[in-house]
Amino acid sequence: MYIPGLDWSNLIVAEPGAAYQFEASQSKRWIEVLVDCPGATGIYTYKLPKEMLSIQPGDILSVPFGTQQVGAIAIRLLERPPANLATDKIREVEDIISAGFFSSIYWELLQKVAEYYYTPLMQVIKVALPPGLLGKSQRRIRLKPEITLSADVLSTTARQVLQLLQAQSTGDYSITYLQRQVRGANRGVKELLRRGWVESYLEAPKATKPKLQKAVTLVGSGFETDVTPRQREILEILRRRGGDMWLSELLQVSNANSSTVKALEQKGYVVIQEREMLRAENSPQLAADAPKTLTPAQTQALAAITSLNGAAQVLLHGVTGSGKTEVYLQAIAPLLARGQSALVLVPEIGLTPQLTDRFRARFGDKVCVYHSALSDGERYDTWRQMLTGEPQVVIGTRSAVYSPLPKLGIIILDEEHDSSFKQDSPIPTYHARNVAQWRAELENCPLVLGSATPSLESWVGLKDKETRRQGDKGGRGDRYYLSLPERIGARPLPPVEVIDMRHELHLGNRSIFSRSLQTALQEIQATQQQGILFIHRRGHSTFVSCRSCGYVVECPNCDVSLAYHHAEIGASQMLQCHYCNYVRSHPRSCPDCGSPYLKFFGSGTQKVAQELAQQFPQLRIIRFDSDTTRTKGAHRELLTRFANKEADLLVGTQMLTKGLDLPQVTLVGVIAADGLLHLADYRASERAFQTLTQVAGRAGRGEDSGRVIIQTYTPEHPVIQAVARHEYEPFTAAELEQRAALNYPPYGRLILLRLSSTDAEQVEQVALNIASILRSPEATYEILGPAPASIVRVANRYRWQILIKLGDAANLPNWDEVRSHCPPVVSLTIDVDPLNMM
Ligand SMILES: Nc1ncnc2c1ncn2[C@@H]1O[C@H](COP(=O)(O)OP(=O)(O)OP(=O)(O)O)[C@@H](O)[C@H]1O
Ligand SMILES: [Zn+2]
Numbered sequence: 001m002y003i004p005g006l007d008w009s010n011l012i013v014a015e016p017g018a019a020y021q022f023e024a025s026q027s028k029r030w031i032e033v034l035v036d037c038p039g040a041t042g043i044y045t046y047k048l049p050k051e052m053l054s055i056q057p058g059d060i061l062s063v064p065f066g067t068q069q070v071g072a073i074a075i076r077l078l079e080r081p082p083a084n085l086a087t088d089k090i091r092e093v094e095d096i097i098s099a100g101f102f103s104s105i106y107w108e109l110l111q112k113v114a115e116y117y118y119t120p121l122m123q124v125i126k127v128a129l130p131p132g133l134l135g136k137s138q139r140r141i142r143l144k145p146e147i148t149l150s151a152d153v154l155s156t157t158a159r160q161v162l163q164l165l166q167a168q169s170t171g172d173y174s175i176t177y178l179q180r181q182v183r184g185a186n187r188g189v190k191e192l193l194r195r196g197w198v199e200s201y202l203e204a205p206k207a208t209k210p211k212l213q214k215a216v217t218l219v220g221s222g223f224e225t226d227v228t229p230r231q232r233e234i235l236e237i238l239r240r241r242g243g244d245m246w247l248s249e250l251l252q253v254s255n256a257n258s259s260t261v262k263a264l265e266q267k268g269y270v271v272i273q274e275r276e277m278l279r280a281e282n283s284p285q286l287a288a289d290a291p292k293t294l295t296p297a298q299t300q301a302l303a304a305i306t307s308l309n310g311a312a313q314v315l316l317h318g319v320t321g322s323g324k325t326e327v328y329l330q331a332i333a334p335l336l337a338r339g340q341s342a343l344v345l346v347p348e349i350g351l352t353p354q355l356t357d358r359f360r361a362r363f364g365d366k367v368c369v370y371h372s373a374l375s376d377g378e379r380y381d382t383w384r385q386m387l388t389g390e391p392q393v394v395i396g397t398r399s400a401v402y403s404p405l406p407k408l409g410i411i412i413l414d415e416e417h418d419s420s421f422k423q424d425s426p427i428p429t430y431h432a433r434n435v436a437q438w439r440a441e442l443e444n445c446p447l448v449l450g451s452a453t454p455s456l457e458s459w460v461g462l463k464d465k466e467t468r469r470q471g472d473k474g475g476r477g478d479r480y481y482l483s484l485p486e487r488i489g490a491r492p493l494p495p496v497e498v499i500d501m502r503h504e505l506h507l508g509n510r511s512i513f514s515r516s517l518q519t520a521l522q523e524i525q526a527t528q529q530q531g532i533l534f535i536h537r538r539g540h541s542t543f544v545s546c547r548s549c550g551y552v553v554e555c556p557n558c559d560v561s562l563a564y565h566h567a568e569i570g571a572s573q574m575l576q577c578h579y580c581n582y583v584r585s586h587p588r589s590c591p592d593c594g595s596p597y598l599k600f601f602g603s604g605t606q607k608v609a610q611e612l613a614q615q616f617p618q619l620r621i622i623r624f625d626s627d628t629t630r631t632k633g634a635h636r637e638l639l640t641r642f643a644n645k646e647a648d649l650l651v652g653t654q655m656l657t658k659g660l661d662l663p664q665v666t667l668v669g670v671i672a673a674d675g676l677l678h679l680a681d682y683r684a685s686e687r688a689f690q691t692l693t694q695v696a697g698r699a700g701r702g703e704d705s706g707r708v709i710i711q712t713y714t715p716e717h718p719v720i721q722a723v724a725r726h727e728y729e730p731f732t733a734a735e736l737e738q739r740a741a742l743n744y745p746p747y748g749r750l751i752l753l754r755l756s757s758t759d760a761e762q763v764e765q766v767a768l769n770i771a772s773i774l775r776s777p778e779a780t781y782e783i784l785g786p787a788p789a790s791i792v793r794v795a796n797r798y799r800w801q802i803l804i805k806l807g808d809a810a811n812l813p814n815w816d817e818v819r820s821h822c823p824p825v826v827s828l829t830i831d832v833d834p835l836n837m838m
């Protein structure tokens with residue numbers, strides 16, 4: 001007998017029989033599942049009973065677990081059970097509750113991530129799924145309203161279940177409850193499901209029930225006789241606001257404490273009640289926005305994107321202000337009309353308010369925002385929204401690449417060069433661009449990578465390939481390079497003036513502002529235009545040192561100096577560690593020699609703001625960095641104030657470089673470009689070029705032309721020269737040559753092993769040990785290190801690194817062996833394609 005697909009060598013035929021035939025044709029008889037049970041964090045293997053061989057990854061199942069029946073998500077089919085499990089000990093899946101709850105493609109994606117980043121699947125699932133999706137959700141059964149048939153056709157258990165449900169006013173019970181009430185309830189439920197009399201659904205976890213908040217309502221008559229003047233004031237505020245406010249808001253506005261309001265409640269003037277607060281991100285009402293008439297370049301790009309069918313990769317290389325977002329919007333619109341969804345990934349929340357506003361103005365409530373700063377409840381709600389299958393647009397940061405959007409029609413990665421798409425820790429150390437590539441292939445949809453300064457990876461993968469052969473059929477579908485070489489309205493890119501700060505010093509200018517920048521700042525004030533100043537550090541000064549003995553105040557937990565923070569005159573003077581957040585007050589005198597002469601070095605945003613206030617007292621400034629945007633909604637608020645012309649200058653860090661579109665900005669100043677240039681990292685130049693080009697690109701996006709002033713001590717540096725001339729291609733070609741020579745990415749691949757421990761000696765020993773294991777005679781990869789990390793101690797952990805360079809045909813280390821040489825006191829992270837080498 002010949003059975004197709006059967007490997008005879010594995011089959012020990014004891015006696016011929018039907019059972020063997022069956023097993024042979026159905027090779028995948030085991031399934032790994034994620035169980036829905038508090039405390040159970042692993043993946044468990046179950047056997048598929050004969051009648052359930054149709055189970056697919058993504059189905060929701062019911063499985064025995066201990067003494068319970070619990071819900072589970074099917075993850076992966078296995079041909080044979082894990083070797084460490086005795087086959088007869090493996091229990092059988094009890095039932096299929098909901099087939100196809102997640103698409104099987106989704107699980108394939110998570111597995112790919114697990115494999116590529118050498119991470120256990122469970123860790124990947126933890127990143128992908130919102131907290132509590134399984135752990136806390138409850139499977140429920142509810143009656144469908146339209147049953148008219150007699151229950152006589154049902155089995156006894158099904159009838160019992162039905163009676164229970166019918167006796168309940170909402171016709172709705174949790175499966176656990178039904179199981180307690182009726183023996184063999186699952187069989188009955190299954191029968192009812194098959195007949196379509198009931199439906200099964202997952203209920204929101206308890207912890208993420210609607211968010212309640214205390215509200216205060218005025219109920220008094222207005223004849224307040226027994227109130228204090230303070231209490232009367234509060235009642236007055238409440239009355240002016242329509243007699244109804246959130247308690248927190250009332251306390252804030254009236255500057256009262258809650259006991260005063262409680263006293264009013266006792267006297268019967270107000271009621272304090274819990275009330276539901278909508279958890280969706282608050283966003284202002286937006287005027288609807290119509291599609292713009294595209295420029296010829298936009299039209300071409302859009303046509304190319306909309307003509308794509310199936311998996312494809314597109315690099316949309318558009319200079320700053322060339323209207324990439326409009327192309328995305330118009331590419332998405334027809335998909336939504338066809339019932340498909342779109343996923344838009346952006347680097348950071350800081351730039352999402354403006355971007356999400358544009359999407360919301362175009363697509364209304366079809367847009368939902370997903371990022372890790374959402375509360376667990378918000379994430380959970382957004383997931384449920386996605387699982388409805390309605391066509392929608394999800395905008396999110398890197399973890400949104402896992403959002404379970406059905407019928408995905410396109411994935412867009414905006415500012416694709418940005419390194420915040422990469423996760424350094426915890427594992428998986430994934431890059432959202434890689435995951436998006438796999439996802440686009442699996443979903444058979446196009447992926448659009450947009451940037452004014454494409455990463456070298458994307459340039460090599462999409463432009464070089466494209467030049468060689470249009471629509472190169474690689475494993476990833478067709479590849480295309482599209483370009484928007486001009487700004488909207490043929491506006492020129494802003495001229496860049498490079499100022500040699502050595503020369504300024506030579507002329508006796510000791511200010512942190514060059515003469516050019518000073519003049520430019522005076523000009524924007526005179527012409528009522530606006531400017532942006534970029535400083536690559538927050539805080540006031542990078543370090544404080546004693547003039548008498550040279551002592552530098554350092555962090556007790558890390559091998560770094562403490563940064564001086566002093567936000568404004570009168571505010572407290574603090575020293576802060578930017579690695580572990582350790583804070584102490586600023587010493588009045590040197591802790592070492594007692595000298596009162598302490599000097600500040602290196603300028604951060606606070607210091608620049610203070611110098612501006614001194615030299616240009618009339619300039620109104622908004623500081624925009626992670627210190628001033630800590631609270632929810634702060635980005636939006638500061639940018640709105642700036643857009644409303646409540647300030648002349650926006651002074652900030654990196655955050656300013658990411659996609660801000662402020663047409664009234666005519667001046668961009670870079671205080672000290674050098675801080676970006678000299679980092680000990682093979683990507684320093686690429687990153688500096690991207691940051692400076694992006695920040696320069698904020699100038700002159702509106703009617704008035706813009707200008708850029710870059711201050712530096714090394715004006716001849718190739719990065720500065722390339723930025724000044726807006727020369728992406730020559731810079732990239734030169735950079736690629738160097739990378740190729742050293743076999744660095746995008747040519748060679750890197751894997752960085754990060755080791756850390758509170759025990760300095762142990763971690764060094766383990767690093768040496770692992771490096772020597774890696775240097776086996778069979779290894780075809782190159783090992784650099786082990787070496788201490790550039791800052792050895794952070795938050796009292798000592799850090800060592802080993803860098804592995806892989807050529808085209810390199811074999812891979814045996815990770816299990818590597819891990820086995822790492823004792824529990826040392827933590828090991830395998831960072832695949834590391835971006836942050838610090
Ligand atoms: N066809 C068009 N006609 C008129 N205005 C347009 C058109 N396309 C885009 N714009 C406007 O031009 C401005 C710049 O567009 P957008 O912000 O999309 O540029 P971008 O390419 O994403 O730039 P960056 O890479 O610098 O973020 C926006 O204000 C946008 O509304
Ligand atoms: Zn001293």
Ligand SMILES: [Zn+2]
Binds near residue numbers: 555556582794795
């Ligand atoms: Zn520290």
